[in-house]
Amino acid sequence: MKKTIAVLPGDGIGKEVTKGAVEVLKAVGQCFNHQFEFVYGLIGGGAIDQEGTPLPSSTKQMCGKADAVLLGAVGGPKWDSLPPHMRPEKGLLGLRKELDVYANLRPVSFYESLVDSSPLKREYIENVDFIIVRELTGGLYFGKPSERAQHNGEESVVDTLFYKRHEMKRIIKTAFDIASIRNKRVTSVDKANVLESSRMWREVAEEIAKDYPDVALEHMLVDAAAMKLIQNPKHFDVVVTENMFGDILSDEASMLTGSLGMLPSASLSLEGPSLYEPIHGSAPDIAGTDKANPIAAILSVAMMLRYSFQLEEEAKHVEQAVEQVLSAGFRTADLAKPGQSYLSTTKMIEEIIDTIVDDAAISNIMTAYS
Ligand SMILES: NC(=O)C1=CN([C@@H]2O[C@H](COP(=O)(O)OP(=O)(O)OC[C@H]3O[C@@H](n4cnc5c(N)ncnc54)[C@H](O)[C@@H]3O)[C@@H](O)[C@H]2O)C=CC1
Ligand SMILES: CC(C)CC(=O)C(=O)O
Ligand SMILES: [Mg+2]
Numbered sequence: 001m002k003k004t005i006a007v008l009p010g011d012g013i014g015k016e017v018t019k020g021a022v023e024v025l026k027a028v029g030q031c032f033n034h035q036f037e038f039v040y041g042l043i044g045g046g047a048i049d050q051e052g053t054p055l056p057s058s059t060k061q062m063c064g065k066a067d068a069v070l071l072g073a074v075g076g077p078k079w080d081s082l083p084p085h086m087r088p089e090k091g092l093l094g095l096r097k098e099l100d101v102y103a104n105l106r107p108v109s110f111y112e113s114l115v116d117s118s119p120l121k122r123e124y125i126e127n128v129d130f131i132i133v134r135e136l137t138g139g140l141y142f143g144k145p146s147e148r149a150q151h152n153g154e155e156s157v158v159d160t161l162f163y164k165r166h167e168m169k170r171i172i173k174t175a176f177d178i179a180s181i182r183n184k185r186v187t188s189v190d191k192a193n194v195l196e197s198s199r200m201w202r203e204v205a206e207e208i209a210k211d212y213p214d215v216a217l218e219h220m221l222v223d224a225a226a227m228k229l230i231q232n233p234k235h236f237d238v239v240v241t242e243n244m245f246g247d248i249l250s251d252e253a254s255m256l257t258g259s260l261g262m263l264p265s266a267s268l269s270l271e272g273p274s275l276y277e278p279i280h281g282s283a284p285d286i287a288g289t290d291k292a293n294p295i296a297a298i299l300s301v302a303m304m305l306r307y308s309f310q311l312e313e314e315a316k317h318v319e320q321a322v323e324q325v326l327s328a329g330f331r332t333a334d335l336a337k338p339g340q341s342y343l344s345t346t347k348m349i350e351e352i353i354d355t356i357v358d359d360a361a362i363s364n365i366m367t368a369y370s
């Protein structure tokens with residue numbers, strides 16, 4: 001199989017973890033005889049520095065033509081005081097819109113070997129397994145107006161939460177489709193006691209639910225959902241929600257696994273290339289120290305193999321290699337307990353790749369003799 005992957009490392013630790021994710025894809029390509037070709041582009045702060053814009057048109061074109069897009073993260077203090085349209089984050093939001101990747105899937109899984117890395121007790125997190133389906137191309141992050149103005153002589157500001165009905169329908173339908181092949185429960189998270197947009201969201205969810213008689217739908221207010229994620233995370237199977245609510249809840253949920261550096265994501269569109277990225281940001285506090293956890297980026301590559309290339313066996317291979325390395329006791333700094341030794345980003349990437357290569361060799365031998 002031959003595939004072209006557009007790689008946008010971005011800023012800060014985005015560069016460090018993306019390097020690992022690309023190396024993993026190269027190893028998978030070699031072990032399983034696939035041709036992955038990589039083309040590189042600028043986005044975010046680096047693009048502002050070199051091209052004067054956070055999303056150069058060359059990047060958009062390159063991504064549009066690729067079979068899948070891999071992104072690290074954007075942003076950093078260097079660009080924080082730029083005007084809104086010039087911020088690195090605008091580049092990422094613009095790319096998501098350009099590719100129309102409305103369905104952001106953020107799976108939250110339990111790792112037995114990381115039980116001590118989570119701030120929560122074992123009985124709360126054991127066997128947690130749910131997925132957040134976050135609307136990614138509408139809502140509060142895209143509504144207009146979004147600006148400051150003078151109102152009766154006083155500085156004022158507005159952000160707009162805007163959705164068309166079809167945008168709600170398609171993301172909620174995606175959640176139901178996913179629930180149909182999981183545990184058949186959808187939790188739709190909103191703020192319907194206050195927001196009109198949430199009341200429409202509920203209406204749409206009820207409508208879609210009629211087409212899925214074997215999937216149970218519940219509604220939950222976002223503040224209660226934030227609490228329930230800690231009190232009883234096992235309650236959840238598929239969580240579907242608006243862009244900003246999903247952004248916030250998924251960072252919270254990452255702590256159930258032990259670290260923000262553990263959660264991957266896939267952003268899918270109805271057609272065209274999908275976008276794969278860890279859920280974390282550019283982590284300026286640790287950028288350049290070789291301390292970042294590359295696992296979220298590497299697991300994002302597993303999602304790419306599964307969803308964009310239909311390479312389920314290869315995807316599982318990568319996921320199993322991550323589990324094996326963690327079970328063997330290897331940790332990055334974010335996962336280590338106080339006083340426990342840990343690996344650098346570079347060494348963690350090496351461990352995972354060695355495991356992928358060794359496991360593939362064993363499975364090839366077994367196939368040859370079976
Ligand atoms: N998808 C993206 O490109 C995102 C970009 N950002 C941007 O990133 C910049 C920093 O934002 P923050 O609020 O600090 O969020 P962040 O996600 O970059 O970091 C939050 C905390 O988690 C830690 N962390 C994050 N990823 C980690 C990893 N892989 N391994 C170990 N520790 C990790 C960081 O060191 C930091 O202490 C901002 O400019 C923000 O806009 C934030 C979130 C997502
Ligand atoms: C630019 C931000 C919306 C990125 C972010 O925090 C995310 O997608 O999780
Ligand atoms: Mg976020």
